[in-house]
Structure formats: C-alpha cells, structure tokens
Amino acid sequence: MIAAIGCVDRRAAPLLAVEDLSIEFRTRSGTVRALDRVGFALGRGETMALVGESGSGKSVTAYAIIGILDAAARITSGSITFGGLHMLAASPAVLDEVRGREVAIIFQSPRTALNPIRPVGRQIADVLLRHGNVTAAQAPGLAIEMLARVRIPDPKRRAAAYPFELSGGMCQRVMIAMALACEPALLIADEPTTGLDITTQAVIMDLIAELAAAHGMATLLITHDLALAAEYCSRIAVMHAGQVVEIAPTSRLFDRPRHPYTEKLIAATPAHTLSLNELAAIPGGLPDLRRDDLPACRFSTRCERRENGCLAPPLPRRALDDGGLIACRYPL
Amino acid sequence: MSEALRHAGYVLGENPLTAAAFALFTFLVLCAVLGPGLVPYDPLASDTARALSPPSAAHWFGTDQLGRDIFSRIVVATRLDLGIAVTAVALAFAIGTLSGLAAGYFGGWTDRIIGRIVDTIMAFPLFVLAMGIVAALGNTLANIVYATAIINLPIYARLARTEANVRREAGFVEAARLCGNSEARIVLAQLLPNVMPLMMVQVSLTLGYAILNAAGLSFIGLGVRPPTAEWGIMVAEGASFIVSGEWWAALFPGLFLMAAVFCFNLMGDGLRDIVDPRMRT
Amino acid sequence: MVLRRLATALPSIAGVIVVTFLLTRALPGDPAAYFAGVAATQQAIEEIRHLMGFDRSLLVQFFDYLRQLARGDLGTSISTGQPVAQELLTRLPASAELTFSALFLALTIAVPLGVAAARRPGSWVDHACRIVTTAGVSLPVFFTGLLLVYLLYYLAGWAPAPLGRLDVFNSPPTNWTGFYLIDSLIAGDLAAFHATAAQLALPAATMAIFALAPLARITRGSMLAALGSDFVRTARANGLSRRRIVYVYAFRNAVLPVITTLGMVFSFMLGANVLVEKVFAWPGIGSYAIEALIASDYAPVQGFVLTMALLYVLLNLLIDLLYGLVDPRVRIAA
Numbered sequence: 020m021i022a023a024i025g026c027v028d029r030r031a032a033p034l035l036a037v038e039d040l041s042i043e044f045r046t047r048s049g050t051v052r053a054l055d056r057v058g059f060a061l062g063r064g065e066t067m068a069l070v071g072e073s074g075s076g077k078s079v080t081a082y083a084i085i086g087i088l089d090a091a092a093r094i095t096s097g098s099i100t101f102g103g104l105h106m107l108a109a110s111p112a113v114l115d116e117v118r119g120r121e122v123a124i125i126f127q128s129p130r131t132a133l134n135p136i137r138p139v140g141r142q143i144a145d146v147l148l149r150h151g152n153v154t155a156a157q158a159p160g161l162a163i164e165m166l167a168r169v170r171i172p173d174p175k176r177r178a179a180a181y182p183f184e185l186s187g188g189m190c191q192r193v194m195i196a197m198a199l200a201c202e203p204a205l206l207i208a209d210e211p212t213t214g215l216d217i218t219t220q221a222v223i224m225d226l227i228a229e230l231a232a233a234h235g236m237a238t239l240l241i242t243h244d245l246a247l248a249a250e251y252c253s254r255i256a257v258m259h260a261g262q263v264v265e266i267a268p269t270s271r272l273f274d275r276p277r278h279p280y281t282e283k284l285i286a287a288t289p290a291h292t293l294s295l296n297e298l299a300a301i302p303g304g305l306p307d308l309r310r311d312d313l314p315a316c317r318f319s320t321r322c323e324r325r326e327n328g329c330l331a332p333p334l335p336r337r338a339l340d341d342g343g344l345i346a347c348r349y350p351l
Numbered sequence: 352m353s354e355a356l357r358h359a360g361y362v363l364g365e366n367p368l369t370a371a372a373f374a375l376f377t378f379l380v381l382c383a384v385l386g387p388g389l390v391p392y393d394p395l396a397s398d399t400a401r402a403l404s405p406p407s408a409a410h411w412f413g414t415d416q417l418g419r420d421i422f423s424r425i426v427v428a429t430r431l432d433l434g435i436a437v438t439a440v441a442l443a444f445a446i447g448t449l450s451g452l453a454a455g456y457f458g459g460w461t462d463r464i465i466g467r468i469v470d471t472i473m474a475f476p477l478f479v480l481a482m483g484i485v486a487a488l489g490n491t492l493a494n495i496v497y498a499t500a501i502i503n504l505p506i507y508a509r510l511a512r513t514e515a516n517v518r519r520e521a522g523f524v525e526a527a528r529l530c531g532n533s534e535a536r537i538v539l540a541q542l543l544p545n546v547m548p549l550m551m552v553q554v555s556l557t558l559g560y561a562i563l564n565a566a567g568l569s570f571i572g573l574g575v576r577p578p579t580a581e582w583g584i585m586v587a588e589g590a591s592f593i594v595s596g597e598w599w600a601a602l603f604p605g606l607f608l609m610a611a612v613f614c615f616n617l618m619g620d621g622l623r624d625i626v627d628p629r630m631r632t
Numbered sequence: 633m634v635l636r637r638l639a640t641a642l643p644s645i646a647g648v649i650v651v652t653f654l655l656t657r658a659l660p661g662d663p664a665a666y667f668a669g670v671a672a673t674q675q676a677i678e679e680i681r682h683l684m685g686f687d688r689s690l691l692v693q694f695f696d697y698l699r700q701l702a703r704g705d706l707g708t709s710i711s712t713g714q715p716v717a718q719e720l721l722t723r724l725p726a727s728a729e730l731t732f733s734a735l736f737l738a739l740t741i742a743v744p745l746g747v748a749a750a751r752r753p754g755s756w757v758d759h760a761c762r763i764v765t766t767a768g769v770s771l772p773v774f775f776t777g778l779l780l781v782y783l784l785y786y787l788a789g790w791a792p793a794p795l796g797r798l799d800v801f802n803s804p805p806t807n808w809t810g811f812y813l814i815d816s817l818i819a820g821d822l823a824a825f826h827a828t829a830a831q832l833a834l835p836a837a838t839m840a841i842f843a844l845a846p847l848a849r850i851t852r853g854s855m856l857a858a859l860g861s862d863f864v865r866t867a868r869a870n871g872l873s874r875r876r877i878v879y880v881y882a883f884r885n886a887v888l889p890v891i892t893t894l895g896m897v898f899s900f901m902l903g904a905n906v907l908v909e910k911v912f913a914w915p916g917i918g919s920y921a922i923e924a925l926i927a928s929d930y931a932p933v934q935g936f937v938l939t940m941a942l943l944y945v946l947l948n949l950l951i952d953l954l955y956g957l958v959d960p961r962v963r964i965a966a
Contacts, residue, residue, distance in 0.1 A: 133863055134885070149872055181964065479903055486933045559769070602779075
C-alpha cells in the first residue's frame with residue numbers, strides 16, 4: 020500500500036537510512052551527548068536489531084526515527100531517510116501522516132502505553148480512522164478484526180475492555196494490533212518483551228515475526244537482550260554510549276565479532292550451555308555523556324586493547340563486504 | 352550544615368522571587384518585634400477631628416474613623432497577627448505531628464482513633480468549624496488560636512502518619528529497636544528528624560493559611576475586639592467606608608495581610624525546592 | 633455502589649453530629665444562661681435550663697438532641713423568635729446560588745487556563761497561570777471583595793451597590809427553586825434576571841477568584857502529567873491529530889484529579905461564602921450566622937455549623953459518585 024500522499028516510497032532502497040545522526044539533550048545538569056554520528060540502513064522486509072546496554076542510545080534512535088523526541092532534544096547533525104522522505108526536514112503535518120501509517124512503534128510496559136480510560140477497541144479504531152480510508156461505522160469492526168489477527172481470544176468482548184482489565188501480554192498484543200492496523204512498511208519494537216514473563220515473551224516475538232513476514236514489513240528490534248536479537252533478526256547493530264560500534268549479519272556476529280565490546284557482550288550473554296560463573300561481566304560503566312572531553316571511541320575507557328590513537332577523533336568507521344560496519348581503530 | 356546552607360543559597364540565587372519572600376519575612380518579623388516601639392503614633396490614640404483623613408505626610412496611610420493613625424496600627428498589628436499564626440501553627444504542628452507519627456508507627460487502635468478524630472475534623476468546612484469552635488468556647492483571642500490550631504491539625508497528622516507508615520520498617524528504625532530503644536524514643540529521636548524537612552515546608556504554608564483564618568474570623572467579629580489593632584478587624588472597620596470612597600482604611604491593612612500570606616506561601620514553595628525538588632509543580 | 637458510598641459517609645455524619653452537640657454544650661459557664669440571652673431573669677434561665685434539658689445527664693441530652701434533629705428542630709433564634717431550621721431553609725438558596733455561580737465561573741476560567749498553561753510551558757499563558765495560582769491563595773477573600781466593590785462600583789460605576797440579591801426596583805420572582813436566576817427565567821421576567829445577574833456578579837466574582845487558584849493549579853499539574861504520559865507518547869507515535877491527543881487522550885485523563893480536588897475546593901468555598909456574604913450584605917445562611925454571633929444568639933450559629941457540615945458531607949458524596957461514574961477503573965471494579 021503506497022501512501023496516499025506519495026511522500027513515502029516503499030520501493031526505495033534502502034527503506035530506512037540513518038546517516039551520521041548526532042543528538043544532544045539539554046538538561047539541568049548539562050548537555051547530554053546522547054548520540055554520536057549513528058548510522059545504519061534497513062532494507063524492505065528486513066529484520067534488524069539495535070542491541071546495547073541501557074543508556075546506549077537505542078531508544079533515542081528509535082524515537083528520533085519516528086519523530087517523538089523530547090522537546091529538550093537537539094539534532095546536531097545527520098539525517099534520517101525513510102522511503103525516500105527526509106524525516107528530519109519534513110513538516111509536522113507530513114510526519115503526522117507517516118507516523119502510525121508507514122512506520123509504527125510499540126513500546127515496553129504496554130499497559131502504561133495505552134490510554135487507561137478508553138476501551139482498547141476504540142484506541143485501535145482511533146488509529147484506523149486517522150490513517151485508513153475507513154468510515155466511523157467500519158472502524159469498530161476492523162478493530163475487532165485486528166484483535167483477532169493478533170490472536171486475542173474473544174476479540175469482540177475484549178475490544179470493549181480497558182487496559183487494566185487485560186494482562187501484560189494481552190496489552191502488548193493490543194499495541195501490536197494498533198501498530199499494524201494500517202500495515203506499515205516499518206515496525207519499530209522498543210524492548211517489546213521487557214516486563215513480560217518468558218513464555219509470553221516468546222509468544223509475542225513469534226507473533227511479531229509472523230505478522231512481519233506476512234506483510235513484508237521491516238522490523239527494527241530495540242533490545243538489550245543479545246540472545247533475543249539473535250533469534251529473531253538477520254542483522255544486528257551493536258550500540259555503546261550513543262555510538263554504533265559494529266553492524267553484522269547475525270551469524271557472523273557470533274562467529275567472528277570484530278569489535279571488543281561485541282565480544283564482551285557475547286561473553287556476558289547467558290546461554291543454556293554456560294554456567295553462571297562462566298559469564299563475564301563487562302568492566303567499568305558507561306561514560307558520563309555530559310563531559311566535554313569524551314574520547315573519540317567512547318568504549319576506550321573500558322577496553323583492554325586501548326591505544327592512544329583511540330582517544331583522538333575521528334572514530335574510523337569502515338564498511339565491510341557483507342554489508343556490516345566496524346567502528347574501531349584496532350578491531351579484532 | 353554548611354552544605355545545606357550552600358544548597359539553600361543556590362536555590363535562592365536561582366529564584367529571586369523566593370529570596371524576595373525571605374526578605375519580606377525578615378521585614379515582617381522586625382515589624383513585629385521592634386514595631387510597637389518605633390511607630391510614630393499611639394495606635395490607640397484617637398483624634399476625631401482628623402477622622403478618615405486620606406494618606407498624607409503626617410499620616411502615611413491616613414487615619415481611620417476614630418482618627419487613629421493607620422500606619423501605626425498596622426505595624427503594631429503585625430505582632431498580634433504573626434503571634435496568633437505562629438502560636439496556632441506551633442500547636443497544630445506539635446499535636447498533629449506527634450499524633451500522626453504515633454498513628455503511623457503503632458497502627459492498630461491508635462491509628463483508628465486518631466484517624467477517626469482527624470476525619471471528623473476534615474468532615475467540616477474548616478472555616479465554619481473555626482467559627483463554631485470560637486462561638487462555643489467564647490469570643491476571646493485564645494480561642495481563635497485554639498480554633499485555628501484545631502483546623503490545621505489534620506494536615507500534619509496525615510503527613511506524619513504517611514511518613515511514619517513508610518519508614519516503620521526502615522533499616523534505621525529496626526536498628527534502633529534492636530539497640531533497645533523504647534518506642535517513644537524511636538518515634539521522637541528517629542522518625543521525627545526524618546520528617547522534619549517536609550514538615551517545615553508545611554509549616555510555612557500553614558502560617559499563611561492561619562493568618563488568613565484569624566483575619567477572617569476577626570473580620571466577622573470573632574476573637575479580636577475593638578479597639579485592638581489587628582489586620583482583619585481593621586479591614587472590617589474600613590469596609591463600611593469603601594462605598595463612600597474612603598479606601599485607605601481598608602486597603603492598607605488588607606495589603607499587609609496579603610503581603611504576609613504571599614510571603615509565607617512563597618517561602619513554603621522555596622523551602623520545598625530546597626528540601627525536595629521532585630515535588631515541584 | 634451508591635449504597636456503599638453512602639455507607640462511607642455515615643461515620644462522617646455521625647462525627648459531625650457528635651461534634652456539633654459537644655459544641656453546644658461546651659460553652660464556658662452556664663449554657664442555659666447563654667441560650668436564655670443576656671437580658672434573661674434568673675427564673676427564665678431556670679426555665680430554659682429545664683426546657684433544653686441542661687439539668688439532665690450528658691448522655692440523655694445527646695439522645696434528646698438526636699431526637700430533635702430527627703424532627704428537624706434546630707432550636708429557636710432569640711433575636712428573631714423564629715425557628716432556626718426554617719430560617720436556614722429560607723436563606724439556603726441565596727447561599728447556594730452564590731456558591732454555585734462562583735464555582736461555575738471559576739471552572740470556566742481555571743480549566744481552560746490550566747490546560748493552555750500545560751500545553752505551552754514557559755509561555756505567557758503559563759506565567760499568567762502561575763501568577764493566578766500563587767496570588768490567588770494569598771488573597772484574603774473579603775479583601776478581594778472590597779477591592780472589587782471599590783474599583784467596579786465606586787470608581788467605575790459598572791456594578792450596582794452591594795446591597796443584596798436585588799436592587800430596590802425589582803421584586804423577587806415567584807419562588808420555584810429559590811434561585812433567582814432560574815426563577816426569573818421561568819417567569820420570563822428578563823428585567824429581574826438582569827438585575828439578579830448584576831447583583832450576583834461581584835460577589836460571585838470574588839468567590840470565583842478565590843477558587844481559581846487551586847483549580848488552575850491542579851488542572852495545569854494534571855494536564856502536564858497527562859501530556860507527558862506514556863499513552864500520550866503512543867498517541868503521538870501513531871500520528872493522531874493534535875486535537876484528539878489533547879482533548880480525548882490527555883484532557884479526559886487530566887480531569888480526574890480535578891474532580892477529586894473539588895472536595896477540598898468546596899471546603900474553602902463554603903468558608904469563603906460566610907465572608908463574602910458579609911461584604912455584600914447577601915441574605916444567605918452565612919450572614920444569618922454572623923448576625924446571630926453579634927447578638928450572642930447561639931442556636932442559629934450551631935444550626936448553621938451543622939447545616940454547613942451536612943451540606944459538605946453531601947457534596948463530597950456527590951463528588952465521589954461523580955468520580956466513580958467517570959473513571960472506569962472505579963466504575964468497573966465496583
């Protein structure tokens with residue numbers, strides 16, 4: 020479904036291109052340099068994960084793509100191109116058309132992300148009425164259909180329910196239904212399974228994967244869980260302290276990581292074959308992003324392979340043959 | 352301590368309005384303490400020849416219907432009004448905080464009885480209850496203080512109760528208990544200092560409310576009687592002359608009243624910023 | 633659900649009755665002398681003592697009191713000789729009309745102001761809202777009233793003299809509700825309607841200014857919270873229109889704490905009512921109590937306190953019910 024306005028071209032290759040994106044936040048305690056020249060691309064129908072510790076800037080990137088950054092945010096460089104449309108330069112009116120229709124996002128803590136005093140069916144209908152060519156009479160029925168498609172039992176009754184009457188897993192399905200209602204080209208999933216129990220996590224991720232495949236929808240998964248990313252995504256971008264340090268196809272990432280941080284992250288990820296004392300913690304913590312004197316590579320303070328050359332800008336970013344990226348002066 | 356002062360200084364520097372409020376507070380306290388000795392005229396001396404004369408060089412705020420100098424009366428009234436407010440709030444704070452702490456800490460019947468008393472007070476529109484208390488106990492100054500104290504009790508009781516409830520199982524309380532401290536000692540020496548900052552914020556805000564309350568009661572003829580100088584009663588006396596255009600008799604006491612309340616409210620907000628910036632609205 | 637709410641109000645009602653009873657018996661000295669009046673002879677005092685049961689035990693007195701209340705007997709006013717309950721009933725509509733007009737006025741200004749301030753933080757609207765909120769709680773309500781009288785009646789001549797509900801040229805409309813605004817419309821008497829509104833303007837404005845502060849503050853605060861909430865972020869991410877986000881998503885949620893605050897606002901307003909009635913010579917129950925106070929006439933004062941308290945309990949009950957209807961989390965859980 021090509022957008023009626025024609026501003027988003029789904030056939031554009033790549034579908035999403037983030038280039039050189041740097042974002043700052045003005046806070047009471049100083050300016051936080053949240054993102055430093057973040058760049059990656061996502062093709063039509065692809066599944067990709069943004070993986071990193073909390074505070075690595077994954078959510079900021081996601082919010083920047085869909086355009087719901089805080090008012091205190093300042094984009095200091097870079098661009099985001101979605102379906103040929105320059106998102107950062109587009110007018111609010113155009114963005115409102117694109118959001119929810121061509122690109123959609125689902126959040127963690129689904130229950131708080133839904134309006135507590137509005138029946139869930141009506142919330143889905145709101146999105147349908149806004150973006151789809153549906154009449155007020157058709158919307159409720161279509162909302163129930165969406166609920167059925169995300170496999171909520173007894174969708175007709177559930178459509179009249181309020182979020183507090185539903186479980187966490189069901190709320191997340193409602194969010195997915197809202198996001199997919201207009202069959203977007205790109206779905207951003209920001210930690211969709213955090214806060215859900217293990218079995219529900221798997222079910223929700225399977226549902227997303229299935230629906231994405233059925234609609235040829237690209238998925239950008241934001242998560243701190245490397246194992247989850249590995250299971251559902253064909254490409255992984257590793258982020259640290261606001262910088263993309265490595266991008267690689269999933270299998271190659273685990274077989275041959277090229278960034279020291281990626282290696283440590285893999286070692287720190289629990290697998291059922293490892294015992295707990297074989298899990299290695301990553302030394303140090305994230306640097307204070309308010310500092311003026313941040314080194315070019317923000318991982319260098321925690322890295323054993325650090326050399327003097329790591330501190331001085333620019334941070335070298337080299338594209339690799341398999342479409343990957345490595346941002347390290349002395350890669351593995 | 353110096354850390355606290357430095358932080359306080361920072362907040363005041365950031366917020367000139369709050370600093371102004373503190374300055375005004377100092378001025379009012381000075382008026383209360385030194386005023387009666389420094390005023391140009393005797394606040395009770397009447398001079399009917401000069402009744403209701405407008406503000407002039409001789410009488411900065413004019414004279415009232417009995418020829419008394421309004422400026423002198425206002426300054427002298429500061430002591431009375433602040434005195435009533437401070438006493439009432441001190442009573443409310445002491446009784447309210449202690450009973451609230453006890454209710455939150457001990458729970459059970461203590462909680463239920465104190466809760467019932469507090470709820471009953473709050474079941475009345477507060478000013479009306481004050482009217483009823485003063486009418487019942489007798490029309491004296493002391494009773495205004497008691498009535499104001501009673502109606503401001505619940506705020507402290509509830510605040511203290513919540514805090515005590517939250518901290519009841521806290522580590523330092525357990526430690527004190529293990530050391531063999533009696534319950535009373537725990538409440539006073541451990542819980543009380545922890546809730547003090549929040550209470551101080553509330554004290555400042557309640558002072559403003561107490562002044563309004565006392566002035567309101569005097570305005571309708573309760574508590575303070577002529578010829579005593581008090582802001583509320585002065586506004587009441589001046590009220591009848593507003594319709595004939597003699598505005599100064601009611602305006603100046605009213606302005607002082609407003610300034611005092613405003614000052615306490617701003618100070619309360621400033622204290623809140625110093626104590627707990629998360630509570631900012 | 634209604635019955636359950638009513639049940640929670642019962643302890644309050646009980647408390648109110650007990651306290652007002654204690655207040656009537658708390659007078660220092662001889663209560664009989666107070667109720668007999670200053671001019672009474674010793675014999676009259678003894679008669680009153682026997683009549684009012686002061687010579688019996690406190691518990692018996694309490695049951696007598698309950699019995700009287702059940703009959704609707706609040707005693708008799710010494711100064712007017714009329715039953716207190718009847719006077720209160722006749723004067724109640726005047727106070728009610730004043731209070732509700734003021735509340736309506738306050739809401740129509742405070743809520744839009746709070747919403748606008750929350751939508752544009754740091755703008756002049758936001759600053760205006762802050763000023764209203766901080767200044768409003770500092771203004772003594774009787775002082776505001778006098779200021780308005782001076783500025784708008786004496787200086788500008790826009791408002792009529794503060795002499796009560798109607799000027800001398802108009803007579804009250806036929807009594808349906810006791811609310812002159814409504815009654816005059818029912819009777820089709822537009823002159824009376826205008827006259828009433830003119831007299832009502834200043835006192836209602838005075839009380840409205842008083843109620844503006846807490847209402848604007850809570851509206852702004854809860855609207856800010858709603859606009860910053862997760863579900864509004866979701867709505868924005870879905871590209872919903874600005875209108876829908878602000879009014880259907882944010883505002884409807886923000887209204888809930890405002891309703892809860894109405895209880896506190898009423899507590900202030902019922903108190904302010906008394907002061908405003910004195911300033912504007914408004915013939916309501918507040919001025920009735922004040923006149924009685926001046927005449928050392930105690931039965932009306934106690935009747936007044938009891939009536940106001942019961943009204944307040946009733947208002948809180950209604951607010952509770954309203955909230956229960958509006959918030960589905962409460963409605964469904966019930």
